[in-house]
Amino acid sequence: MKYNLVEFDNNKPVYIQIMEMIKKQIINGDTSLGERLPSVRDLAGILEVNANTIQRAYKELEREEITLTKRGMGSFVTSNLEVINILKKQMADSVVDSFIKDMEDMGFEIEDIISILKERG
Amino acid sequence: MKYNLVEFDNNKPVYIQIMEMIKKQIINGDTSLGERLPSVRDLAGILEVNANTIQRAYKELEREEITLTKRGMGSFVTSNLEVINILKKQMADSVVDSFIKDMEDMGFEIEDIISILKERG
Amino acid sequence: MKYNLVEFDNNKPVYIQIMEMIKKQIINGDTSLGERLPSVRDLAGILEVNANTIQRAYKELEREEITLTKRGMGSFVTSNLEVINILKKQMADSVVDSFIKDMEDMGFEIEDIISILKERG
């Protein structure tokens, strides 16, 4: 688990950006199954946002059943591996889909995209 | 030049999404250099948003010097090829950069990404 | 009489700016009492604005009795010296008043203003 101050994109709700950040950490393994998330106040301090914003992100994550909250103990990542695998697949798919759409909208074909990515490698 | 009703992403200002839509059309050639954009009211009708929202998108595009406005005549894409080339490069770079960042945040390496894209091809 | 293409201030109606231009020429003597103004179409050509805009400026000038229109002959500056003298006084006063107000709003005293102007001399 590692969270650092980042710059938020002003054109997207901050709580959404925080949710994405946490999901990514779960997906890449920086945050483990069953691990306790930082307390609302701690994460608010680290990210320099209001505690309510973290609350909202945590609440949404719980609604998506990615985390669960134990009263008085904090928020924990689900231990259900199946849920995490689905999350992983869905999130990667969605990122890839919207990337391909953006690039195609700009007139690039799949082959162009692959060439560009190879140059970056 | 072709504009159609689309669904907007609720988590991003509509006027920004309209700016991106127009930029993409310029980049992929669907809208040519010097071409007149639809009138504010026409595009508002097509996209089913308020005319003020289009107005705002056009004004921002003008501020970025991608278009220029002649009072009473309409908004026109710049004829400055240099500006468009810069736009093209910056927009593609930014989409690719943030895609790579998203994927790396989820634990994928460049090679993984390329494999995934090849499957899509 | 001399009119040249100028850049208009986008935040003020063009017809008002044209009226001011003509008034100034009358005041400084570049346009004489009784002199014929350029035709609407000519001035529109010189200033690269629509003929309607010139029409409007001429009409307002006539309403202020600074010019008068003879059907089929064009617009002429009044020959009434008294009117011109009043115009001169009012216009200069108004320019000076608003200049002093602007400068005082920015915290300059009359003495400061005079010093600044002397430096320009």
Place this chain on the structure above:
Amino acid sequence: MKYNLVEFDNNKPVYIQIMEMIKKQIINGDTSLGERLPSVRDLAGILEVNANTIQRAYKELEREEITLTKRGMGSFVTSNLEVINILKKQMADSVVDSFIKDMEDMGFEIEDIISILKERG
């Protein structure tokens, strides 16, 4: 900081006039570096204009980097003294330049202008 109901000039956009009013207050020291501006709704009430008009003025000021906005907290004058000094210089210069131009267009020489101002003193 002091804002009062004023009469707006009908020939200039109100949001521009509000921007100028705020800039003048910063320049003359009535509004200090880092000071919080009135909330959008408060100033709208004071000046008897719509909140959107204030919003627009504030947004333009932010774009000119004269103020910065913290979501949910308000708009604040920049604390960057350099920015303010440049603003000061540019605004005074522009007022003086256009005044001199106006007067010269009416046939006054610098010496005439200075005499007129001395009479006002």
Place this chain on the structure above:
DNA sequence: GTGGTCTAGACCACT
């Protein structure tokens, strides 16, 4: 007809 400004009023994101 076309862009520019403004109002009134609504709802959302965030502190």
Place this chain on the structure above:
DNA sequence: GTGGTCTAGACCACG
């Protein structure tokens, strides 16, 4: 409570 976005609708400047 504060800024940000959006709608609906009006009126003006200009071609």
